[in-house]
Amino acid sequence: MSSYNLTHLAQLEHEAIFVLREVAAQFERPALLFSGGKDSIVMARLAQKAFAPARIPFPLVHIDTGHNFSEAIEYRDWFAQDIGARLVVRYVEDSIKAGRCQEEKGPNPSRNGLQTITLLDTIEEFKFDACLGGARRDEEKARAKERFFSHRDEFGQWDPKNQRPELWNLFNGRKNLGEHFRVFPLSNWTEMDVWQYIAREKLRIPSIYFSHTRRVVNRNGVLLAESPYITLLEGENYEERVVRYRTVGDSTCTGAVESPAATLAEVIQEVASARVTERGTRADDKRSESAMEDRKKAGYF
């Protein structure tokens, strides 16, 4: 009997596949939010496995802030083509031009928050009723309270105090007209699990996850990459550093870490001995104690 035991990574894989299939079965128009970041790459890989030998039965959707890392964008386009998936891209720039939202002011105006508006508009445009996201509960404390199937009202809002209890493997995706769900198949994965899965599956990932030389500015302890969207403050200078990224988000709020890790094995070694959380490099989370909870309530990823 002892042979009927799955390793933890296999358990997480089987669980995520179950969730992805529930989404395909319970919803009419799901979408997979794909940024070219490691979590969405793993999620897309799991979706391939969930429906093989058929193709993934929903499109990949990316909300492009226009401030993304070019390596991630090139990867995104290559990946969609490689797996033969339909790719939908919508731009924050267009939302700004249409007067749907306004650019932030300040020395590093972030379009991170503005993505929410473009995302909700995209959901409405395509009538998506479920958006698959790669968020994990170990990332951030508001996310630790998140369900696999997370209900959003007709304004796209999350009500954390009134979530549906989620028992066993019974996911309740029932909703009224105009409401939708965010679904997180990787809820129980940790950063280490994601890296180990990338290694096990031999997945290709954008090069910015590996050590490279880049001009950065140190702003409040966050190393921000040189870009036209950042205005240097007095006393600030760009300097060359050997860095890599632990998360890939909007370049105006995602910091690099100094690292010599150039291979996957070295990255895994580094993650194993890391003493700072993954989102410690995210300036968007540092805005307040409840920054993530507030953004999520409004409809953020």
Place this chain on the structure above:
Amino acid sequence: MSAATPTASATAHTDEHYLSMDLLRFTTAGSVDDGKSTLIGRLLYDSKAIFEDTLENLERVTEQRGEDNLNLALLTDGLRAEREQGITIDVAYRYFATPKRKFIIADTPGHIQYTRNMVTGASTANLAIILIDARKGVIEQTCRHSFIASLLGIPHVVVAVNKMDLVDFSEARFNEIVAQFSEFASRLNIPDIKFIPISALHGDNVVDKSDRTPWYQGGALLYTLETVYIGSDHNHVDPRFSIQTVIRPNNDAHHDFRGFAGRVAGGVFKPGDDIVSLPSGLPAKIKSIHGPEGELAEAFAPMSVAITLDREIDSSRGDLFAKLNNQPVVTQDIEAMICWFSPKPLNPAGKYILRHTTRETKCALKAVRYKVDINTLRKQTEDVSVGMNDIGRIHVRTATPLMIDPYKRNRTTGSFILIDEFTNATVGAGMILWPDGGDRAPTDQFADMGGL
């Protein structure tokens, strides 16, 4: 895949050890007073699952709030309302690993009004840690937590007798509590109970064995979590497979492929097996089984696979594959224990939507047999109004047949949720006792958690 793709190739390097670790899901129920947060904090901290920036943040917030000791509860209280009120509202999931195992903690608040969270956290757990304050012994809350662990079929329970430092690490006191709990637990259905004397605050018997309890022969708590045998927690006897969706590629390469996708809920399936599709009763033979890493020689719970058959039969989402010689009961009448989640009480004449495995059907309440007094475990048959956080026994009739097993035998084919037709909220969780429309309500004064 040209050389110009903006990617770096993943090397084949994998950490063999990391990949071979298994997974233990456990739940902790209790209040701050029991030292639950201190215990979780210690497990996370000593296993290096708390990062420096998290810890610094914790120190900063603790200081802002003018508290003396590092408030480890702030680690798990992720929502603004929780931090403001100093209470845990919702289940929080925590992750840590030791070189032996990976762990998922479902940390649930212990107050009576949060029974529903405890039930939620317990539904997927292999193990429950029940904390007892050594000074207080077995109290009502202990009974409640143990009842829920038993009701939800958690196979392993660790009774951590905490604050042993405050009773001078007294062996006599420990034995007294063991006796108290064992007497009470004899009415429950918990196959494996272990007792550990600990001090979460000082770390005795948490990660390392304490030299202050030389009379204690067992291992430290972490050792127990690392070594408890979970290989038989799933049912590997009765083959059950609920169809989630049907995969039909409709392309030239896989023209005839028709894969029934789903998750094995019990037993073992192999190519060549004679199966029966329920409720239709149509037989077929398994042609192939496809897992995430390719074709499989066998599939068992909780694997997600796609099964192809040797002939075309009409099966779709909500249908269930079993073996010809081992089938679940197909019925529209169910006796079940129910835990109620909604502020709107259970309507004894109400209609609800019932979700069982991958099947959804309307159902009507036929009877509320009794309500459980969760602190004494006695049945209440006079007042059977089931409100939020109440647990009771009901009889339900469904609009279409379900393929069920008793919850005690299979946590997947034995469980269901009730959904409000109008709000779509999940209002109740059910554990099937037996498929029986008759009056099998037992006469014993105690509730049916032992009978589950």
